[in-house]
Amino acid sequence: MATGPDFFAHWERMAPVGADRASFAEFLSVLRRTPDLPDLWYEFARMLKAKGHYELALAAYEEALARGADRPEEIHLNRGVIFADHLRRETDAEAELKEAIAHNPDYAPAWLNLGNLREEVGDKSGAIECYNRILPPTDETEAPHIDCRHEALARLWQLVPPNSLADPFLGRLEAAARSKRLLPPETRANLFYALGRSLDALRAYDRAFAAYAEANRFARKAGPPYDRAAIVAEVDRLIEAFPTAARRGAGSDGAPEPVFICGMFRSGSTLVEQVLAAHPAVTAGGELNLLNRITEADLAPFPQSIRLLSDAKAERLAANYRRDLVRLFPASAAPGSIVTDKRPDNFLRIGLIKRLFPGAKIIHTVRHPVDTCLSVFFQHIDQTIVGYASDLADCGRYYSQYRRLMAHWKSVYSTDIFDFxxxxxxDEPRAQIQSLLEFLGLPWAERCLEFHTLKNPVKTASYWQVRRPLYRDSSGRRRHYEAHLGPLIGELESAGIEID
Structure with missing residues (x-):
């Protein structure tokens, strides 16, 4: 295997630009002295992945494998996650996960990720097969990666939902959720979320709410304490940083501006993106982390740094964003193409979006406030991102600040924001799609009404919902849980938000 000067010169040429260049060079200098230690290459890969340099991380993992790393299945798993979650190369991801399983046929993390990948691409039977391979023992017997095995059990509820309250699967799910077995809090939370959804589907609403409450109790343990004042201060800073429309930059030399889909979590963003993905001119980008990386790596502290942002730097950041978009979605380089960036909390970055992309269109997804907050409470969302989600009163407080910020953005960029x-x-899908396409300057496409037939990967919690024909189950869902909604409704009403 190569370790000579040319080998390391090649790595030096691949060094990232910007703030990460120094740490890259430092790690590389250590590898020069001890190039044959696979664990060092493994740690190098982990560092590169954490900093968002995914292609470099893949190359470093490959060097670790070439040098005989222990537990190659773990490296193939990590490569599979990069391909699936960050590079949108599902075929390569599947190959890596299968390679991990070839090294260790009982490696539960690879089976779990392969099942999740198959769910994302709509392969229900394939996902069921993966999860069934690693289900936990029905007694207290220990097994390797017991948390992954319980995660697989939690995932199965949606693929083979219980058909009655007496269904043995429901009993097994509840027993696992309430067992004395030592499990990570996020795994315990997922078992209770799955139990809640199963009971909700069976219309046992009070029991479902109790399960959801337990799920959120464990979810809170998995994340940092929620700072209720932080969102108020953040909205204040954003309004101060972007008091008026951002001055228009040089544009994009004729390249189409990206389309951003944002709003509260669980407000229909995956649905609207899937509708648009059915249009021949649109590619669904999913929940991209590109803007978030810009604010953290190039504009910290954001938004205070905006007052110092020059046109030249804004154009460079916009060009970097477009470059990354083309890397992820080569079709976006074609004239007239549109790629959607559907990260719900980008509503916090609308001012930045309009500074970098003056012509950008914003699709703002809206839904009844109580249904929105209840759906957030019923879904396990990363507590480090959505710390308010595990408490209904906190959901209401956060929602009021979201509405305050959106009112500001609309006062500044009214013609570029479309409420979906x-x-x-x-109630009226054709009319809403027609208005949406007109907003984007796109011709009518009948196929947009058949969004549920698409075979594209969907990388959010809504991937099975958007593969169903349009349904009304989630609209008005709050009526089943009215007895439990006092804290939420109280917060919304105190903020002057109309409930009905």
Whole structure:
């Protein structure tokens, strides 16, 4: 295997630019002295992945494998995650996960990730097969990667939902959720979320709410304490940083501006993206982390740094964003193409979006406030991102600040923000799609009404919902849980938000 000067010169040429260049060079200098230690290459790969340099991380993992790293299945798993979650190369991801399983046929993390990948591409039977391979023992017997095995059990509820309250699967799910076995809090939370959804589907609403409450109790343990004042201060800073429309930059030399889909989590963003993905001119980008990386790596502290942002730097950041978009979605380089960036909390970055992309269109997804907050409470969302989600009163407080910020953005960028109303879409899909396409300057496409037939990967918690024909189950869901919604409704009403 190569370790000579040319080998390391090649790595030096691949060095990232910017703030990460120094740490890259430092690690590389250590590798020059001890190039044959696979664990060092493994740690190098982990560092590169954490900093968002995914292609470099893949190359470093490959060097670790070439040098005989222990537990090659773990490296193939990590490579599979990079391909699936960050590079959108599902075929390569599947190959890596299968390679991990070839090294260790009982490696539960690889089976779990392969099942999740198959769910994302709509392969229900394939996902069921993967999860069934690694289900936990029905007694207290220990097994390797017991947390992954319980995660597989939690995932199965949606693929083979219990058909009655007496269904043995429901009993097994509840027993696992309430067992004395030592499990990570996020795994315990997922078992209770799955139990809640199963009971909700069986219309046992009070029991479902109790399960969801337990799920959120464990979810809170998995994340940092929620700072209720932080969102108020953040909205204040954003309004101060972007008091008026951002001055228009030089544009994009004729390249189409990206389309951003944002709003509260669980407000229909995956649905609207899937509708647009059915249009021949649109590629669904999913929940991209590109803007978030810009604010953290290039504009910290954001938004205070905006007052110092020059046109030249703004154009460079916009060019970097477009470059990354083309890398992920080569079709986006074609004239007239549109790629959607669907990260719900980008509503916090609308001012930045308009500074970098003056012509950008914003699709703002809206839904009844109580249904939105209840759906957030019923879904396990990363507590480091959505710390308010595990408490209904906190959901209401956060929602009021979201509405305050959106009112500001609309006062500044009114013609570039389109409200896509989930509840109205359920009632009159054709009219809502027509208005949406007109906003984007796109011709009508009948196929947009058949969004549920698409075979594209969907990388959010809604991937099975958007593969169903339009349904009304989630619109008005709050009515089943009215007895439990006092804290949420109280917060919304105190903020002057209309409930009905």
């Amino acid at each position: 109303d989930y509840d109205r879409f359920v």
